Amino acid sequence: MDSATQRAWSWHKQGLDGTLAGATAAEVLSAAGWARSIGGANPYLTLFARAGIRREQADADMAALRIHELPTARGCTYVLGADDFPWALSLGQGAAEATVKVLDKLGVDRSEVKALEAQTLEVLRSAGQALDPKQLKDQLGDAVRSLGEEGKKKGASTTLPTVLGLLQADGRIRRVPSNGRLDQQRYAYTAWGLPAASESPEEARAKLMEKYLGWTGGATLKQTQWFTAFTVAQTKAALAAVGAVEREGLWMLPSDVDAASAFTAPKEEQIQLLAGTDALFLLRRNAADHFAEEDKDRHLLSAKLALQADLPDHPIVDRGRIIGLWQYDPGAERIAYWTFGAPTEAVMQRIHEVEDFIREDLGDFRSFSLDSPSSRQKQIDAINAARSTS
Incomplete structure (x- = not known):
């Protein structure tokens, strides 16, 4: 492919050529890729550009848990569809566990973390509504430990954020936007109870690789590692598991190799x-x-x-x-x-x-x-x- 055709191929794989018109929000996110949130409006424009979905519908889909914002690949938050919730969430558990090591260096034993997990979960189950971090801290009282100036330097002023991250990473709680919108970062938390992923870690990595190569239409080894945060060994195993083949420096799904060969860029503006x-x-x-x-x-x-x-x-x-x-x-x-x-x-x-x-x-x-x-x-x-x- 020349560069213009390669750009148009990526455009097509992203559903920006009209092929996702009329799709639901969950279908868009499954076909084109999870939408990075970071408190910005990208998820809304992602859905509007590909399927004409307006904010009211996107917010309704989120409230109904047809889509949701969850920590997944690299521990980063993305908006994704319900079919991906359990296995995608499992990919972010390592990042949540890494924060426990910070607490350990600050003198917080894992048993204290586990005790606070149980107390936090009980408070949220009893509340009957979502609680923001301040409300949670008030109800938990002395169970939440301040970690002083040393903790602030390490990004852990108290033990509560780590515990909330752990509970969210395995689906026991979820965070919800305070005003129901994705383009802000004020959150409350509510009990959830998402079933655990049925996939093994290896199967979850292979599933992400298959999704990722489908979303991009082909990516270099370095690009796949940046997005997934897999090790070299994990990356190679996941590529092998989905039967990926290398073409001109890009790893592609077998079904995309022939499709890309036959692809021609549209002549009209899009x-x-x-x-x-x-x-x-x-x-x-x-x-x-x-x-x-x-x-x-x-x-x-x-x-x-x-x-x-x-x-x-x-x-x-x-x-x-x-x-x-x-x-x-x-x-x-x-x-x-x-x-x-x-x-x-x-x-x-x-x-x-x-x-x-x-x-x-x-x-x-x-x-x-x-x-x-x-x-x-x-x-x-x-x-x-x-x-x-x-």
């Missing part, structure tokens, strides 16, 4: 405005591959865009090729945009559609929990300036 953390880029952290050769020297605020591991702004994309950048300006209630060439009618139509979606459904478009209109004003100004001089 415009999407995506989040910088969209699965199209984040799964392989290969945003540079999505710039055409003539755009690889583009700069914004003195940064060369194609050299950034992660995009500094949200991309405007056509069949996998990044053709511009955007940010939402809530003060003006409009999208600030810069296209590398003159924007076509299709580009302007999609900008207005996404602008309406953000204004009506979200009110703002935050990249992550601490993002704010004031923190991104410099980027908005730079995009506006680039647009006026291009």
Whole structure:
């Protein structure tokens, strides 16, 4: 494949070509990849771009546990569908256990951790409603130990966060957004009781590898290891378990090898405005591959865009090729945009559609929990300036 066809192939595998139109939120996440959350609006735009799903429906799906935000690969939180809950959750248990080692170094015995797990679970089961960390701490009283300045330096001011992480990692509790929305990071916790995964650790790793290669359409060994956090031995075992084959440096599912060979890039424009953390880029952290050769020297605020591991702004994309950048300006209630060439009618139509979606459904478009209109004003100004001089 040449680079343009490779970009379009990834675009197709991500369902950004209209093939997921009409799908449910769970179906989108299963087919295109789990949506990284980090308190930003990416999960909403992920669903809107691929299937036209609005925030009200996404929030209803989350409330009904058809989708949920859970810690999984690398211990990171993603929004995923119910069919993946148990086995995906098992992949994040190692990260939760690692925090226990921090407590151990601070003089907290594992028996104390286990006792607090039991007490926390009992409080949540008795509460009849979700409780935020402060409410939990108040009810648990002296059972929660302060770890002082040394603990703060190690990111563990008390024993409660570690315990909440452990309980969440095996499905005994789940955290729920305080206002029912995914684009913030204020949470409460409620008892859950998710059945344990039926898959062994090896089977869960193979399942993730199969999903991952299907979502990406092919990835390098290094890319698979970044996303999964598997060791080299675990990665090779998982690749073998799913029968993956290597083609031109990319590991692919057998079913995708022939499909990719027969694939041709669409001739007509297919415009999407995506989040910088969209699965199209984040799964392989290969945003540079999505710039055409003539755009690889583009700069914004003195940064060369194609050299950034992660995009500094949200991309405007056509069949996998990044053709511009955007940010939402809530003060003006409009999208600030810069296209590398003159924007076509299709580009302007999609900008207005996404602008309406953000204004009506979200009110703002935050990249992550601490993002704010004031923190991104410099980027908005730079995009506006680039647009006026291009």
